[in-house]
Amino acid sequence: MASTQTSSILPTYARTELAFERGEGAWLVTADGRRVLDFGAGIAVNALGHAHPHLVQALTEQASRLWHISNLYQNPEGERFAHRLAEATFADVVFFSNSGAEALEASIKMARKYHSANGQPERFRIVTFEGAFHGRTLATIAAGGQKKYIDGFGPKVDGFDQVPFDDHEALLAAIGPETGALLIEPIQGEGGIRPVPTERLRALRALCDEKGLLLVLDEVQSGVGRTGKLFAHEWAGIVPDIMAIAKGIGGGFPMGACLATREAAKGMTAGTHGTTFGGNPLAMAVGNAVLDVVLAPGFLERVRDLGLRLKQRLAELKDRHPAIIAEIRGEGLMMGIKTHIANTDLTKAAEREGLLTIPAGDSVVRLLPPLVISDEDMAAAIDKLDRACTALDAALRAAPEKAA
């Protein structure tokens, strides 16, 4: 096997040494048989854990029938999937993509086209929020507004105006005659599990209605049951006009989607947008299988119960380790631990205890377990985090100047 020095993979990721051979539910297993508990779920992708029997069956059955047809022909499995998504949400129509960034690209193009179809093509600008993450394409790095992702890649795509996360006055000031939409994650993921308060989401909806703006939500990370509702915006009792989803909807199969009302989508007529792979029969079969599980009676209720319990246990950890943990935040099984120390010190200490977690912005460690996690695995994760924090406490006492 090639060492990291001679890897032929483009080195855009700083990878840990771990290499996995297989997965079972919430556990990953290395080639030498070491088992680690997966509280990252491939960054909120493996919503049903690893090798879920219903997903394996759906994928393998489809694999022996038909892999790919293009979007030139009818797509019955895709029709069924889109219809189920529409029935379960605010949406009337769905565009299937292969990733979150492409779902956002479709959402951005749709918002611009809507105003163009209304005879106002000048309203192409979209207001976004600091700390946002919307993907790595040229348009979505401009939307996300993070310097570290934009620098060196030529002129930033025009049409995105960023305002502070929670500053309504700045938002009002940023809205001009060319503004057509607001784009926001109901809970920032990469930005550090920062939930938009319910009242603020309602205020954004009201502002959009007042000014004729489209509300575009990025639920790529927060969607598909992650917060204990099918989509996080449901907690606020509002609906968007357009919504990008991905990650959990494929349960590990690459897939995204742009959901919209028929009104918001009215500019997207035949020929205006496209994709070769989006809506691929393999993806549609798996997507339908994910919905079978997530929409089953009691599933989201259990996620809410687990989320409450996780939050309580994390609050207890914070009380036991006040030098390490500053704050617990999030919703359902999308939780963040804000640390006093470097967040990667905690993710590494947890990894040494056999628990995978994911660092995020604002000095946060993300916990994104599979939504099907058992009570025992949840308890095991808390024990591992407790041991990791105890080890870090001991290290702090030995070298107190390292405390932030």
Ligand SMILES: *Cc1c(COP(=O)(O)O)cnc(C)c1O
């Ligand atoms: C992961 C993510 C994206 C980008 O999805 P990709 O599939 O990596 O393109 C966009 N928005 C949010 C909120 C995400 O978490």
